[in-house]
Amino acid sequence: MKYVGKALPKTDALAISTGKPVYTEDLAPDNALVVKILRSPHAFARIKSIDTTKAHSVKGVECILTYKDVPQVRFTLAGQSYPEPSPYDRLILDQVVRYVGDEVAIIAAADERAANAAMKRIKVEYEVFEPVLEFEQAIGHASVVHPEADLSCNFDIGMDKARNICSSHILAEGDVEQELKKCDIVIEETYYTQAQAPAMMETFRAFTYLDHTGRLVVVSSTQVPFHIKRQVARALELPASQVRVIKPRIGGGFGGKQTGSGEVFTGLVTLKTGKPAFYIYNRSETFSCTTSRHAMRLKVRLGADKEGVIRALDIENLSDTGAYGEHAPTTFAVCGDKTLPLYNKTRAVRYHGHAVYTNKMPAGALRGYGATQGTFALESTVNKLAAKLGMDPAELRLKNLIKEGETSLAFHGNVLGSSALDRCIEKGKELIGWQDKYPRKQLPNGNIRAVGMAVTMQGSGIAGIDTASASVRLNEDGSYCLLIGSTDMGTGSDTMLAQVAAEVLAMPPEKIIVHAADTDISPYDPGSYASSTAYVTGMAVLRAAEDLKKQIITQGARMLEVAPAQVQFDGQQLTAPSGREISIKKLAELLVVGTGNCQLVGNATYGSPISPPPFVAGFVEIELDPGTGKFEIINYVAVVDCGTVLNANLAKIQVEGGIAQGIGMAMYEEVRYDDRGRMKTNNFMQYKIPCRKDVGKITVAFEESYEPTGPFGAKSIGEVVINTPSPAIAQAIYNAVGVSIASLPITPEKVFMGMKGAMIHAKQSDETSG
Amino acid sequence: MQIAVIINHQQFTLEVQPDDFLVDTLRAQGLYSVRRGCETSSCGLCTVWLNGKPTLSCSLLSFRAAGQHITTIEGLRSEAEEFAQFMAAEGADQCGYCSPGFIMTVLAMKRELVNPTEADMIHYLTGNLCRCTGYQGQLRAVKKYLGV
Numbered sequence: 001m002k003y004v005g006k007a008l009p010k011t012d013a014l015a016i017s018t019g020k021p022v023y024t025e026d027l028a029p030d031n032a033l034v035v036k037i038l039r040s041p042h043a044f045a046r047i048k049s050i051d052t053t054k055a056h057s058v059k060g061v062e063c064i065l066t067y068k069d070v071p072q073v074r075f076t077l078a079g080q081s082y083p084e085p086s087p088y089d090r091l092i093l094d095q096v097v098r099y100v101g102d103e104v105a106i107i108a109a110a111d112e113r114a115a116n117a118a119m120k121r122i123k124v125e126y127e128v129f130e131p132v133l134e135f136e137q138a139i140g141h142a143s144v145v146h147p148e149a150d151l152s153c154n155f156d157i158g159m160d161k162a163r164n165i166c167s168s169h170i171l172a173e174g175d176v177e178q179e180l181k182k183c184d185i186v187i188e189e190t191y192y193t194q195a196q197a198p199a200m201m202e203t204f205r206a207f208t209y210l211d212h213t214g215r216l217v218v219v220s221s222t223q224v225p226f227h228i229k230r231q232v233a234r235a236l237e238l239p240a241s242q243v244r245v246i247k248p249r250i251g252g253g254f255g256g257k258q259t260g261s262g263e264v265f266t267g268l269v270t271l272k273t274g275k276p277a278f279y280i281y282n283r284s285e286t287f288s289c290t291t292s293r294h295a296m297r298l299k300v301r302l303g304a305d306k307e308g309v310i311r312a313l314d315i316e317n318l319s320d321t322g323a324y325g326e327h328a329p330t331t332f333a334v335c336g337d338k339t340l341p342l343y344n345k346t347r348a349v350r351y352h353g354h355a356v357y358t359n360k361m362p363a364g365a366l367r368g369y370g371a372t373q374g375t376f377a378l379e380s381t382v383n384k385l386a387a388k389l390g391m392d393p394a395e396l397r398l399k400n401l402i403k404e405g406e407t408s409l410a411f412h413g414n415v416l417g418s419s420a421l422d423r424c425i426e427k428g429k430e431l432i433g434w435q436d437k438y439p440r441k442q443l444p445n446g447n448i449r450a451v452g453m454a455v456t457m458q459g460s461g462i463a464g465i466d467t468a469s470a471s472v473r474l475n476e477d478g479s480y481c482l483l484i485g486s487t488d489m490g491t492g493s494d495t496m497l498a499q500v501a502a503e504v505l506a507m508p509p510e511k512i513i514v515h516a517a518d519t520d521i522s523p524y525d526p527g528s529y530a531s532s533t534a535y536v537t538g539m540a541v542l543r544a545a546e547d548l549k550k551q552i553i554t555q556g557a558r559m560l561e562v563a564p565a566q567v568q569f570d571g572q573q574l575t576a577p578s579g580r581e582i583s584i585k586k587l588a589e590l591l592v593v594g595t596g597n598c599q600l601v602g603n604a605t606y607g608s609p610i611s612p613p614p615f616v617a618g619f620v621e622i623e624l625d626p627g628t629g630k631f632e633i634i635n636y637v638a639v640v641d642c643g644t645v646l647n648a649n650l651a652k653i654q655v656e657g658g659i660a661q662g663i664g665m666a667m668y669e670e671v672r673y674d675d676r677g678r679m680k681t682n683n684f685m686q687y688k689i690p691c692r693k694d695v696g697k698i699t700v701a702f703e704e705s706y707e708p709t710g711p712f713g714a715k716s717i718g719e720v721v722i723n724t725p726s727p728a729i730a731q732a733i734y735n736a737v738g739v740s741i742a743s744l745p746i747t748p749e750k751v752f753m754g755m756k757g758a759m760i761h762a763k764q765s766d767e768t769s770g
Numbered sequence: 771m772q773i774a775v776i777i778n779h780q781q782f783t784l785e786v787q788p789d790d791f792l793v794d795t796l797r798a799q800g801l802y803s804v805r806r807g808c809e810t811s812s813c814g815l816c817t818v819w820l821n822g823k824p825t826l827s828c829s830l831l832s833f834r835a836a837g838q839h840i841t842t843i844e845g846l847r848s849e850a851e852e853f854a855q856f857m858a859a860e861g862a863d864q865c866g867y868c869s870p871g872f873i874m875t876v877l878a879m880k881r882e883l884v885n886p887t888e889a890d891m892i893h894y895l896t897g898n899l900c901r902c903t904g905y906q907g908q909l910r911a912v913k914k915y916l917g918v
Contacts, residue, residue: 012863014851016867017863018851019843020802020803023802023867025802198901201868201899251866252867252901489865490866490867491864492861492864649859649860649861653861653904653906656903659904660904683809683810683812684810684813685810691896691899692892692896692900693896698906
């Protein structure tokens with residue numbers, strides 16, 4: 001292929017690297033009102049009274065809004081296709097506040113000083129309730145987080161709000177209890193995965209204004225412009241046609257920006273005042289007043305025969321969705337859907353449990369979306385099985401994994417169209433030096449080097465739901481415009497999609513102008529999440545380009561006075577068998593100017609009935625100091641099957657970045673609260689994301705498969721790459737010092753205490769036996 | 771209060787408040803490459819040069835810059851673009867939000883360190899956080915740029 005797969009630089013690279021004004025804040029009008037939010041100091045309370053009189057007297061204050069001033073329509077901030085599975089459980093401002101940081105009042109002023117001064121002068125009296133802070137105690141807790149009668153759901157998601165159950169889920173194939181009884185070996189373990197913050201470098205931000213026709217324009221750093229449009233319309237009781245959402249360049253998202261944030265606040269201010277309004281979440285608010293990964297407790301039971309064939313899998317999950325249910329039912333489902341199909345020699349599988357409300361910051365979407373949590377639990381259990389059997393964990397995987405053309409009990413009847421996971425494992429073993437290094441080596445300085453591994457799958461888009469459209473237009477000068485609604489949040493998807501169109505049209509990608517995203521201009525796209533852009537939007541782009549190419553050939557044939565089948569089109573020239581030719585430039589010109597013509601636009605819409613999984617085999621080598629439990633990554637090897645690689649460099653960086661974020665989750669990152677529900681980790685001092693000294697060496701390789709339903713055989717890559725570090729590192733720790741860590745993050749302290757515990761245990765059994 | 775500063779080799783007289791931070795003062799001058807990424811001097815997004823040394827403009831009060839030379843990436847356009855080409859060739863720009871601050875540190879490092887080792891480079895650049903790239907592509911770009 002001429003353009004697909006090439007390591008082309010991002011089309012926006014120079015502009016964004018050198019600081020050109022292309023992000024939301026850079027585009028905000030100078031006269032925009034500055035919006036600030038007064039937030040609840042209590043984890044759970046009712047506002048008894050709120051007095052804004054003194055605040056109004058501050059010079060420059062334009063508007064102060066409380067729960068008395070907002071539409072009484074509950075909505076969800078989850079950016080999902082309509083009808084959203086997340087419950088409509090929030091108001092823009094509510095009389096009840098459900099976590100420390102929940103919104104109490106919106107202040108809009110001419111400048112930041114005035115807004116801050118006004119905020120200090122708002123008097124609020126609260127009736128404070130006992131909060132639900134431990135998610136394992138949420139079900140049946142005396143406090144009910146969402147007692148309100150007007151909460152509603154689009155589907156039966158198994159909500160039982162009186163018991164703080166946001167959603168319930170069960171997937172069962174076969175009789176898991178029976179099959180477990182038949183197994184020679186049953187491994188049981190309970191795992192805890194923590195809340196993780198997306199910690200994108202550009203915090204949440206949005207501004208709004210009214211255009212010349214009175215429509216509300218929202219400019220937001222978001223991954224989901226079309227969902228924001230619908231969400232803002234619902235929350236503000238506007239027809240969706242009265243809302244336009246524009247996404248400029250985005251400073252990172254990682255799923256965090258699949259959930260709405262400030263758009264409804266600035267939107268309300270603009271509607272009330274008629275003026276532009278701008279709200280920037282500072283870093284502290286981004287940490288403590290948006291969303292994080294769902295913390296989960298996963299109880300796993302795995303049954304296998306003596307040969308190591310996995311026959312039964314049972315996972316019971318409890319997910320903490322915090323104060324609101326954004327993405328609660330769907331992350332819960334993905335946790336099972338994107339892990340259980342891996343092992344298809346099973347005779348029974350079950351995945352069940354609840355997502356519960358607590359009085360903490362809501363959880364939301366974050367790269368991996370439940371699969372990350374499930375992968376830690378399931379892969380750790382498979383590693384335990386290997387240890388119990390004395391079998392190489394890589395061999396155990398090869399024995400049990402689903403292969404191309406096969407199905408799996410939890411795969412909803414689908415057949416796996418592409419997989420190179422077996423090759424990924426072989427390649428990974430070679431790159432890490434598994435044969436020599438497994439399981440451990442003692443170093444002369446007393447440190448231990450050990451290796452560990454895990455495998456994972458994800459999806460590519462949401463099967464049967466998320467559908468993207470694309471248009472490719474032949475411009476009057478012979479160049480092309482590619483219109484899409486997906487959101488390049490730094491991944492380089494605009495560039496990669498241009499490569500797809502370029503391949504079809506045989507035109508260098510730099511000749512293709514990519515526009516995304518503006519809900520007035522772009523064709524509909526759910527946005528960039530669920531690993532959908534390369535696969536779903538990619539197929540829409542491929543087909544739109546093919547549609548256009550066909551039209552070009554038809555029109556060229558007409559002008560050359562031959563049948564379309566006789567025309568050769570090389571991207572630049574259309575040639576008839578006689579040798580007569582017309583350039584694309586001339587054709588474009590003739591089609592646009594004059595009577596009886598028609599500008600050519602290729603259109604396509606694509607939604608897939610399946611979500612083909614990409615795969616990763618992750619291998620890690622660590623060095624651990626047994627005196628302290630401190631360890632570091634020596635080398636992380638990730639071998640990836642994302643189908644056809646569409647852009648070699650951008651795919652590689654996706655892997656490196658995802659592995660680093662996964663290492664962060666495995667070793668450093670954890671959202672923590674104090675005993676009153678106040679977040680302790682609301683800045684980069686307390687919440688440590690990996691810096692460049694913390695990630696060690698990352699080695700990336702690709703083992704391509706060919707996905708028959710994807711653009712040029714491609715599948716996704718964005719999410720799958722975050723999943724392996726936690727279980728692989730946990731296994732390396734086990735291989736180093738025999739300590740099993742079942743709760744993330746894996747800190748030196750946990751390792752050290754585990755070693756100490758193991759020693760005490762050994763000593764006690766010595767004494768008992770002696 | 772008024773301060774006289776030299777920004778990107780040009781003399782300015784600016785009206786600032788005593789509690790203004792330099793990041794905001796620079797943005798108010800249209801220097802949009804300078805960004806606030808945190809409130810704890812942790813991320814490096816706001817890195818500018820104060821008399822040629824990388825400095826966090828989020829934690830420097832504007833009046834303290836009085837009489838001094840401030841350089842932002844807008845003042846190093848061609849040099850920054852030269853390095854940015856190396857970043858682009860690796861795909862290491864990604865979301866780009868941390869890039870201007872990172873590039874300011876890289877260009878300062880180039881002036882300050884003689885024949886740095888890989889460990890020297892990583893140490894020098896540690897204060898610039900990035901959430902997208904996992905740092906590997908940035909390091910490849912830096913090494914190629916420095917020809918090591």
